[in-house]
Amino acid sequence: MGRLQDKVALISGGAKGQGAAEAKTFAAEGAKVVFGDIADAEGEAVAAEIQGSGGEAHYLHLDVTSPTDWQAAVEFAVGRFGRLDILINNAAILTRRVPIDELPPEEWDKVLAVNAKGVFLGTKYAIPAMRAAGGGSIVNISSIAGIGQSTHQEPAYAASKGAIRVFSKVTATQHAKDNIRCNSVHPGPVDTEMFRAAFAEPDALAKRLSRVPMNRAGTIDEIVSGVLYLASDESSYVTGTELVIDGGALSM
16 A cells, blocks of 8 residues: 555646656555646656556646636546545645846736745645545645745846745634645755755855755655655645755754
């Protein structure tokens, strides 16, 4: 028996990186996985890989800023498997690291739309399905940018991740009566495509990692293990909190 045996999970941003790793891990742990992204070719390839390994996974096009796409994703999961137990709000983007007075309003709006509004929409449309199923677990991927090390953070990204942290607590308190749990995960620097693009220069990377006591970026698997715990029944008494996985960065 897997740790998510027969549970139905919906994951956003699942075509690559951490989202793809979550989809693969959840399927290996026995979940029926529906995942979405806007990178359709990559998403279909991940679904084929999972299916080829004996797992059950289905890819959908999902623009997380679109209420229609979210409604369709939830309806597909429930229509296909009869219920929805887990939602992982994983999709996120990052804009250029510039001072606040140099940040164009349209870049701010785009980051907040994907990173914060996307989490709201996913949660909004998942809650009725989870309530009908008797409960569920929502895991929102935030960042240490939403808690601290504020002088080092890109302002729009940090604001969006802070919004996720507080929204997760509101969700947890409002829907505990429905047996729906909600927690946020706050990674530090993680060796992903987005992180490598943001710190492409060796000096910039070294400076960023100098603010991590363990002096390295985390791995995707290290983050996914935390997400898996919060998604599973092992964390049945955990809600409204944040799981920090940051190599000690917030202790500095």
